[in-house]
Amino acid sequence: MAKILLEMKNITKTFPGVKALDNVNLQVEEGEIHALVGENGAGKSTLMNVLSGIYPYGTYEGDIIYNGQVCKFSTIKDSEKLGIVIIHQELALVPEMTIGENMYLGNECGHKYAINWNKTYSEADKYLKMVGLEESSKIQVKTIGTGKQQLVEIAKALAKQAKLLILDEPTSSLNEEDSRALLDLMLSFKKQGMTMIIISHKLNEVSYVADKITVIRDGTTIETIDNHGKEPVSEERIIKGMVGREITNRFPKREGVQVGDIEMEISHWTVHHPLYPERKVVDDVSMYVRKGEVVGIYGLMGAGRTELAMSIFGQSYGTNFSGELKLNGQHVKLRKSEADAIRHKIAYVTEDRKGNGLVLSQSIKVNTSLANLDAISSHTVIDGDKEYAVAEEYRDKLKIKTPSVEQLVGNLSGGNQQKVLLAKWMFAEPDILLLDEPTRGIDVGAKYEIYCIINDLAAAGKCVVLISSELPEVLGMSDRIYIMNEAKIVGEMKAEDATQENIMQVILRSGRGA
Amino acid sequence: MDLRSFLTSLKKNAMLIVLVLVYLFFMILTQGGIFSPSSFTELINQNAYVYILGTGMLMCMLTGGNIDLSCGAFVCLLGAIGGVLMIVRGMGTGVSILLLILIGIVYGCGLGYLIAYVHIPPWIATLAGFLAFRGLGTSILTANSKTGSLAPFPVSFQNLFYGRIFPSEKGVLNIPCFVFGLLAAAAVVLIIFRTRSSRLAKGYEADTIKSAAIKSGLGSAVIILVMTKLAMDGGIPTTLLWVAGIVLIYSFITSKTTVGRHFYVVGGNMEAARLSGVNTRRIMFLAYLNMAILTSIATMSVIARSQSAYADIGKNFEMDAISACVVGGVSASGGAGTVLGMVIGATLIGVINLGMSLISLDANYQRVIKGFVLLAAVVFDILSKKRAK
Numbered sequence: 055m056a057k058i059l060l061e062m063k064n065i066t067k068t069f070p071g072v073k074a075l076d077n078v079n080l081q082v083e084e085g086e087i088h089a090l091v092g093e094n095g096a097g098k099s100t101l102m103n104v105l106s107g108i109y110p111y112g113t114y115e116g117d118i119i120y121n122g123q124v125c126k127f128s129t130i131k132d133s134e135k136l137g138i139v140i141i142h143q144e145l146a147l148v149p150e151m152t153i154g155e156n157m158y159l160g161n162e163c164g165h166k167y168a169i170n171w172n173k174t175y176s177e178a179d180k181y182l183k184m185v186g187l188e189e190s191s192k193i194q195v196k197t198i199g200t201g202k203q204q205l206v207e208i209a210k211a212l213a214k215q216a217k218l219l220i221l222d223e224p225t226s227s228l229n230e231e232d233s234r235a236l237l238d239l240m241l242s243f244k245k246q247g248m249t250m251i252i253i254s255h256k257l258n259e260v261s262y263v264a265d266k267i268t269v270i271r272d273g274t275t276i277e278t279i280d281n282h283g284k285e286p287v288s289e290e291r292i293i294k295g296m297v298g299r300e301i302t303n304r305f306p307k308r309e310g311v312q313v314g315d316i317e318m319e320i321s322h323w324t325v326h327h328p329l330y331p332e333r334k335v336v337d338d339v340s341m342y343v344r345k346g347e348v349v350g351i352y353g354l355m356g357a358g359r360t361e362l363a364m365s366i367f368g369q370s371y372g373t374n375f376s377g378e379l380k381l382n383g384q385h386v387k388l389r390k391s392e393a394d395a396i397r398h399k400i401a402y403v404t405e406d407r408k409g410n411g412l413v414l415s416q417s418i419k420v421n422t423s424l425a426n427l428d429a430i431s432s433h434t435v436i437d438g439d440k441e442y443a444v445a446e447e448y449r450d451k452l453k454i455k456t457p458s459v460e461q462l463v464g465n466l467s468g469g470n471q472q473k474v475l476l477a478k479w480m481f482a483e484p485d486i487l488l489l490d491e492p493t494r495g496i497d498v499g500a501k502y503e504i505y506c507i508i509n510d511l512a513a514a515g516k517c518v519v520l521i522s523s524e525l526p527e528v529l530g531m532s533d534r535i536y537i538m539n540e541a542k543i544v545g546e547m548k549a550e551d552a553t554q555e556n557i558m559q560v561i562l563r564s565g566r567g568a
Numbered sequence: 569m570d571l572r573s574f575l576t577s578l579k580k581n582a583m584l585i586v587l588v589l590v591y592l593f594f595m596i597l598t599q600g601g602i603f604s605p606s607s608f609t610e611l612i613n614q615n616a617y618v619y620i621l622g623t624g625m626l627m628c629m630l631t632g633g634n635i636d637l638s639c640g641a642f643v644c645l646l647g648a649i650g651g652v653l654m655i656v657r658g659m660g661t662g663v664s665i666l667l668l669i670l671i672g673i674v675y676g677c678g679l680g681y682l683i684a685y686v687h688i689p690p691w692i693a694t695l696a697g698f699l700a701f702r703g704l705g706t707s708i709l710t711a712n713s714k715t716g717s718l719a720p721f722p723v724s725f726q727n728l729f730y731g732r733i734f735p736s737e738k739g740v741l742n743i744p745c746f747v748f749g750l751l752a753a754a755a756v757v758l759i760i761f762r763t764r765s766s767r768l769a770k771g772y773e774a775d776t777i778k779s780a781a782i783k784s785g786l787g788s789a790v791i792i793l794v795m796t797k798l799a800m801d802g803g804i805p806t807t808l809l810w811v812a813g814i815v816l817i818y819s820f821i822t823s824k825t826t827v828g829r830h831f832y833v834v835g836g837n838m839e840a841a842r843l844s845g846v847n848t849r850r851i852m853f854l855a856y857l858n859m860a861i862l863t864s865i866a867t868m869s870v871i872a873r874s875q876s877a878y879a880d881i882g883k884n885f886e887m888d889a890i891s892a893c894v895v896g897g898v899s900a901s902g903g904a905g906t907v908l909g910m911v912i913g914a915t916l917i918g919v920i921n922l923g924m925s926l927i928s929l930d931a932n933y934q935r936v937i938k939g940f941v942l943l944a945a946v947v948f949d950i951l952s953k954k955r956a957k
Contacts, residue, residue, distance in 0.1 A: 370843060393845035402843065410839035415903045416832065422831060424845040427826045434826045442772055458773070478844070 059084040059249050060105075060218060065116035067100055067109060068509075074100045075114070076273045082218070087240060087250045089264035089281075091257065093296055093497035097273040098253050102220055102248060105377040106140045120218075137217030141207045143226060148196045154178035154191035157210040183207040197273030201232030208239070220251045225259060226495060229354045229523065237263045255495065269295035297498055306502065308509045313533065316343030316383070317517045318366075318400075318486050323377035325365040331373050335361040337541040339377075343486065343517040348508060350532030351521045352550075352557060358541040359521045360405060363488040367402035368395030372516040381486075396425060401484035403475055405491035405521070407468075409417060411475045414464035418456060419445040421463050421474050425482040448477035453503060460508070469500025486517045493527065505531060525554050539564045583897060583909070583953040586945050587916045589897040594923030601926050602919070605801035608794060613730065613873055613920035616807040617643075617866040621889035622819045622896075622910045624862035629853045629893055630822075630831040632838060632902035636856065636886065638679075638697025643882030644705035646671060646867040651718030651877035652708060654725060661725045666879070668864045676860025677853075684852035706879040711849070720878030729810070729872035732803040744798040749795025753788030760784040765878040773903045805871055814862070831855070835902025892917060895945050916945065 060082040067075040075097045082088045090098050103109050105118060107127030117123045120136060126132045130140075149154045163177065164170030178191035185205045189198060195206065211219055218390045221240075225233035240250055240263055249303060254260050260267060261281060269276040269292065276295050281287050293304075325336040336358050343349050353359050364371035366379065371388040379386045381398060387419075393404070404411040412421050422445045423430055430440040445459035452473040456466060463474055472492065479487060489508065493501045508531060512518050522528050528535055535552050537545035537560050544564035547556070594602045601607065620715035621639055626636045646668055653664040665910030679697070682688045710716050720726075734744040760780055775783065798804060822828040833841040834851045842848045866885075871877050896913025920941055924934045 367843075368845075392843055393847065404840075404843060412841055413833045413840050413903070414838035415899075417837045420829070420833070424829075424841075424846075427829060431826050435824050436826060436829060437771055438824070439766070439772065443770070460773075474956040519687070 056083040056085060058082070059121060061117075061119040062105065063103070063117045063119065065101065065104055065114055065118075067104055067114040074273055075104070077116075078270065078273070078275050080268055080275065081278075082249060082251060083266075084249055085244060085247050086265040087244055087252060087263055089260040089267045090251060090253045090270060091255075091260055091267060091292060091296060092270035093499060096270045096296075098233060098270055098364050099222065100273075101270070101403070102140060102222060102251070102253065105133065106130055106138060106220070134214055136304055137215055138220070139211040139214050139216035140220040141211055141222065141224060143223040145200070145203050145227075147203055147206060147209060149196035150194060152192050152194055153182065153198075153206050155191065156206065157191065157213050159210075177213065178209070181212045182206070184212060185209045186235075188246060199229050199232075201235070204228060204232070204236060205239075208236075208472075218249045218251070220253075222253045223255065223495075224252065225254065225256060228493055229356060231354060233259065255497070257292050260292065261286040261289065267292060267438070271296060293498055304498075304502065304526070306506050307507055308348075308512065311533065312347070313347045314515065316342045316360065317341045317345045317381065319380040320366065321378045323362070323365070323378075323379075324375070325361060325372035326374040328371065328373050334541050335372055336365060339538075339541075339543050341543060341546075342534055343519060345485075345517060346515045347533050348512050348520055348531055350528035350535040351519060351538055352523070352528040352535055353527060353538030354523065354561065357538040359538050360490055361541075362538070363402055363490055363519065366395075367400055367488060368392040370395075370402070396482055396484070399480055399483070399485040400488070401425070401479040401486065402408045402488045403479050403492060405492060405494060407471050407475045411464050412471060412478075414462070416463065418449065418454065418459045418461055418466075418474055422448055422459070422477045422481055425478050429481070429483075445477075448481060452477050452480075452507060457499060467500075469496040471501075472496055472500065472504060473507075476504070480511070484516070486519070487511060488519045488521070490521045491523065492520070493522075495522075526558065529554065529557075539562060581897065582949050583912050583916065583945065585946060587912055587919065589915060590923075590941070591919055594919065594926070598923060598926045602923055603797075606924060607926070608797040609801045609805055611915075611918050611922055612805055612811065613807050614922065615914055616811050616838075616869045616873075616886045617885060618888045618892050618914040618918065619811045619911060620814055620862050620866040620869065620886055622892035622914050623814055623891040623907060624859035625816070625886075625893050626898055626907060626910050627822075627831060627858055628690070628906055629890075629898050629900070630835045630902055630905060631852055632835045633900050634683075634852075634855070635890055636679075636694045636859045637691060638694040638701060638886070639859065639866075639889065640882040640885035640887075641698050641701035641705070642672075642675065642860070643867045643870060643885055644879065644906070645701040645708070646705075646864055647871045647877035647881045648705040648708040648712075648718070650867065650871055651721075652712055654721055655718045656712050658809075661722055661728065664725070664740060665728075665868065668868065669861060672860045672864030673857065676857035680853035680856035683856055684849040688854070702879070702882075709877060709879055717876050717878035721871060721875055725868075726872045726875065727806070729806060729869045731806045733806060733809070735803045737780050738802045739800060741796075742803040745795055745799035745804045749792050749799070749805060753791045756787045756791065757784040758789070807873075810865065810869060814865070815907055815911055822907055827851075827854070832903055835899075835904075837903075840936050888914075888917065891942055895942060895949075897949060917942070934937070 058081055062078065062080040065075050066073070078097065078101055080101070090101070092098050101416050104114050107130050110128040111126035116486055118486040120138065125136065148159070157178045158174050163170045164171050175191050182189065182191055185208050187202060187205050188208065189202065195203060225236060228236065237259055240252070243250065248519050252260070252264065267281055267287065269279070279292065279295070319342040321340040323336055323339040324334060327333040327335050339362060351359050351362070361371055365375060369375055369388065370392050375388060379388060386398060408414060413424070419441055423441050427436065442459065448454070449456065449459055454470050454473045454477070456470065463471060466474065476492070476521045492508070493504050508518055508520065520528065520531055528544060529549065529552055532549050534549060535547050535557070536543050537557055539561050545560035591602070624639070625636060628636050649671065650664060650668055653667060654657045654661065679693060683690050706716070709718060712718060734742065736742045760783055764774045764780050798808070806836045822831065830841065830846050830851050833846060834848050838848055838896065870881060874881065892914035893905065893910050894900060894913070895916055896905070896909035898910060920938060924937065
């Protein structure tokens, strides 16, 4: 049996009023990839913060034994000195600085008062090669894509002489290709003897890469699953541990699907990039949606799905629009105005709820009513009571977990924030909902609830366009699927005919043809 | 009331408590001088411009921590123009007022256009005005007067912005002023209890009867106290009407109207606001148009009080307005802050200024103390809010 590199014994961490971790145990062997899974708020990040010294020794109970020694970290620096390096979910790079500068940020090499730039850049280049990046370390971080930025983060960790690498949701902002490359990189590190802990929501990735999977629920360790068998552990098996019950069906069945006439149709829709007008982000796209239909749009990241949806929604993205939009068979004159789109009963539910979906510093109530303030006001004066009633109604309807609708949205969990975002757009009473990655970064239970809401909307005769980069989600939810690649629609299939394999084939074939 | 809820309500109103403490401090230091009827009139007249400009600045800051550096210099330019119109040219008060407001609208439209539609960062766009307007104002003044200042403004103009309504002898209770105070106090009590009962009737969260009683009791007591003091000093100053009118209107706009709501969401998350159908550019435009109009009203109040227009008039007004907002809890990054908060902030600064001049402290020390008190007040506010969470 391999040597145990890290053992966390009976870790208990309490915040005022809440027990975030309750007697958590974790054993990581040297040279393995250990996955940590659990729903949002289960305590994964707290555990890692304890490990890396963000919560210093003394603020928690229990022991951290690393390399046979009990550790008492009081800062991140202490844990990094021993080679425990954490890569956080949100990229922590300064876009305006070069890759090399970023890699040695706070860890500058050289003398006390002077940075040795030659050494910095040559060392940086060395580590970049190790993660498979061809770029020079002298270029600015903002010029490379998110996938490569994630790799820079890893190179940065390597530069700190990491022996135990902790990756918190490393693929959450990557497309499938980049994700796969990253996971393969992890496997190659493993061969070289590196030990890694990965936190992820994407269970297929976990079962692909991990040797052992520890499940955390409500602040306690539930089980550690061995993934050494011939067959990788099934996702259902992991989910069972995460939610404490077996989910026989991850996607709720839709009762009595009744698809009506064509509600929205676009033809020869072309959009150019706002900064580089010669580049097409949506290229000659034609598609339609029927009443009561859930239409999936699947494509890799950067395929133009978000751009397509946003350009339909009042031309809120892009320049030089051309093409035709028909609503209920009527030709609609295009204008660059989000308010105009809302008047035409179109809603765009963004993929980036924190960035451009919600006003985090405002209450649930304010966010819910935002897109349809006129409905609760007369002569521009807001009826406070009506607003409150509306917020309460949607809180019940969507099961938003909160003590009060006066609660600030910033204090809610990801799943509940997503529900507030949906509430806002449902209250705007659209006929067409463009849902962009509606379940990104939320846990299994909340996902199921969102799926139910989508089905309810379709049952009420709304058109739902579901944009997702998770294939199972698109397959499980849609009636019909469009496949996008490189700004074009490259395929359309009925849900019955679609499988993971033939969708990927369509994408690959279109890529080769181009 | 149990201790904990009492403490949290204290923390929520930290700046109000600071105001009371500072006031009591100066009560002792001035041996009651700051509590005299004339001090109340003085406090209102001296700080009228801070309340008015502070309201405009609040609207700008709500949109994302944006400020207007040009308002002080614009006061100087408008003052000079007002002087030329009324004193040199002898034009009527009404026409002059309209012209001054018109100039404010023109500048506000230009500035708003540059900021909202050309996307010039507000502090740069207004820095230009900050530099140009004082120079322009001063050159107008020197071209029209040997001394570099224009005085005096017509009596009708002064009465409008720096007079009294139903004036009476000092030391005698002015009946209209006192009655007005009683009515205002009654209105406050009525509003608090009516909102409470209507919320209860609909089954929403509402104040407890105790806290409603405390709120309305304190509110009406302060109003009656202030109005009684003013009644003993010759009646309601017209500046109070201007200030109260503006404060009430903007309180209503910010808390009850869709436009007001849009100011908050634009500052809270510009992109989310845009994607929710809010015309974000229009809001930015309105913020600066509004600021310029309020600046012209503030100018009139200031020149009526000083009875003259001179080169240094309006100096540092932009800083006074910004400090009133920041001390009053307006977020420096936008999206949060209330008119009432700004009023408390402005009053706190006003009380400190008045108190220090009553004990005739050296002007340089006044600045030193003001700086530290402002810092301390904000630190206290932020720390207490952190703990209240």
